[in-house]
Amino acid sequence: MIRTILYDQRKEISVGLAIINIIRQNTSININELTKILNINRATFYESANGRGTRHHRVLIALLLNAKPSIIWPNRSEQIKQRDDNVYEIMQGGAK
Numbered sequence: 167m168i169r170t171i172l173y174d175q176r177k178e179i180s181v182g183l184a185i186i187n188i189i190r191q192n193t194s195i196n197i198n199e200l201t202k203i204l205n206i207n208r209a210t211f212y213e214s215a216n217g218r219g220t221r222h223h224r225v226l227i228a229l230l231l232n233a234k235p236s237i238i239w240p241n242r243s244e245q246i247k248q249r250d251d252n253v254y255e256i257m258q259g260g261a262k
Contacts, residue, residue, distance in 0.1 A: 236248075
């Protein structure tokens with residue numbers, strides 16, 4: 167599901183907007199509730215949802231979506247993807 171490129175009226179949409187759409191489809195959480203849960207403002211959320219922002223915020227979003235950060239943001243550098251995935255696994259409780 168995450169790897170699918172989402173389109174809005176035949177136009178590719180940003181990863182951040184795609185994440186919001188996925189969350190809306192699968193939960194009853196809206197953007198205001200989501201930013202309160204993550205303890206961030208909307209601008210920070212969108213920045214992180216688009217693959218920028220802090221590792222902590224990217225990993226929190228990935229945990230919410232139950233998908234590794236490297237799957238959600240495949241265009242990040244290999245080093246960033248590996249570090250994000252490592253933190254994701256630790257926070258998920260599955261670190262080796």
